[in-house]
Amino acid sequence: MEQRKQLYNRIAAGQRIRSCRERLGLSRRRMAEQIGKAEKYYADIERGYCGMSLETMIEISECLGITLDYMIFGEGDRQELADDSRRILFSLGKCDEKTRKKAVELLQVYLAE
16 A cells, blocks of 8 residues: 655644644743743744754643644644633643642532532
8 A cells, every 4th residue: 555645844834833822822922931942933933934853842732732643734633622621721830839739629629519
């Protein structure tokens, strides 16, 4: 069987990344901080001006809650988690451990009712 080679289109990948970031209401600066990269470098990723290391791809996919297949090739599900769930996880990720534990406890109490 002949296999079709998939090509990585940096511009299309950047557009998908930008779309997911905007849907979460994140600024480029905040996203760059979350993945530990310079804002200019992150902006160049979204514009498709530069490629990314595998580590950077993983950081972005985890932060946005999307699969690597979707991010790189536009295939598969756009997201692993619903937008609301990703916003909650993102917000919890910004908290210190004590605040995060309290927020999780409050959410569990609220959902148990």
